[in-house]
Amino acid sequence: MLGWKWSLIHWDECAIELAWIVVEEGNTYRLRKLTKDGDDNAIIYVDQALMNVLKWQKECQDAERERLGDLWVDHDLVFARDGFKLYRGEAGGPQDPEKVSARWRTARNRPHLPENFRLHDWRASKITNGLDNHENPVEVSANARHHSPGYTMARYGRRRAEGAKKLAASSAARIGLSSLV
Numbered sequence: 001m002l003g004w005k006w007s008l009i010h011w012d013e014c015a016i017e018l019a020w021i022v023v024e025e026g027n028t029y030r031l032r033k034l035t036k037d038g039d040d041n042a043i044i045y046v047d048q049a050l051m052n053v054l055k056w057q058k059e060c061q062d063a064e065r066e067r068l069g070d071l072w073v074d075h076d077l078v079f080a081r082d083g084f085k086l087y088r089g090e091a092g093g094p095q096d097p098e099k100v101s102a103r104w105r106t107a108r109n110r111p112h113l114p115e116n117f118r119l120h121d122w123r124a125s126k127i128t129n130g131l132d133n134h135e136n137p138v139e140v141s142a143n144a145r146h147h148s149p150g151y152t153m154a155r156y157g158r159r160r161a162e163g164a165k166k167l168a169a170s171s172a173a174r175i176g177l178s179s180l181v
Helices: 048-071 097-109 120-132 137-143 149-156 159-174
Strands: 015-018 020-025 028-033 042-045
Touching: 042 137, 120 137, 120 149, 137 149
Parallel strands: none
Antiparallel strands: 015 042, 020 028
């Protein structure tokens, strides 16, 4: 995610093109082209809720860019380094992944998201919603960049239906409906 670029977000399609990653190089971090599977146009499809969070991120980043003026070096990064403990030329550039994890914990608490909530979860909801709506599992798997439809189905295929059945059974048992004939 640290390599996501604003210019590669397809807002109307709820899709993000994956082309760059952040790699460590000595004491710093730099962008490198993504070469994971040789696909130059790797695209993932995400839930609309994540797109709304990205819009909020863009507004925050635009305010930070305006606040810093010429100190901001634009790399088009969605999760660019901000002006916190600013070193010359670093604002706008790639972030240290370890520091992002620590700062995410703080940001996650502002909208009162659960402690174990990750941005990846919004991508997962897109996959689950697609399968629940009977979209082709092969296409859902390809859009999620999974290695096989079998993996996608094993991870996401029955999650919502099974969860609902377990919740219903638990509730019925709690109020004594499970013993009724």
